[in-house]
Amino acid sequence: IDETWARVSIQRAIIDNRLKMTTLNDLIKATLFYHRKLKFWYPASGGIGQFSLNLAERIRALGGSVYLGTPIQKIEFSEERIQTLSTDQRDWKPDLVVWTAPLTTLTRQLGMPVPKLEYLSTVLYNLEVIGPPRQATQWCYFGGNDTIFSRVSIPVHFCRTNAPPGRHGLCVEVTAS
16 A cells, blocks of 8 residues: 555544654554543434434525435436436426436436446344443444444434433444445
């Protein structure tokens, strides 16, 4: 690996810019000997979905519209840009398009060759558990060829109201292509 790639990766991992992080040795020392209490913000009501609800509210307040469950049926493309997006409800002439669906869907709708891409999906299993959590961690990552899940989260550690009293949950993430 090129040393500039490593330096950029180390810089992305820095939470406190007062730390000197120019070498791998600096990173190891900071990891083993430097501890800083971090503040973690999580919506007290609505959970993680509250971020999307707040964003939609802000878009509407600024005069925009939010359409849910409205798949794009047709895309007209010319002059190096998307001219029209059509759904079964109406047509739009967008100034800007932010595409979050798979690129294969976009290229298919544009009549372009579909790239040979493989996507890694995440399947979430949410388990309800009676009693308090046995782990104090918010989430834990797992690895190994014999493990089918990659992470387990305990939502009540993000916010107590994520489960009814006397219960908690486990969110188990399984990756699959």
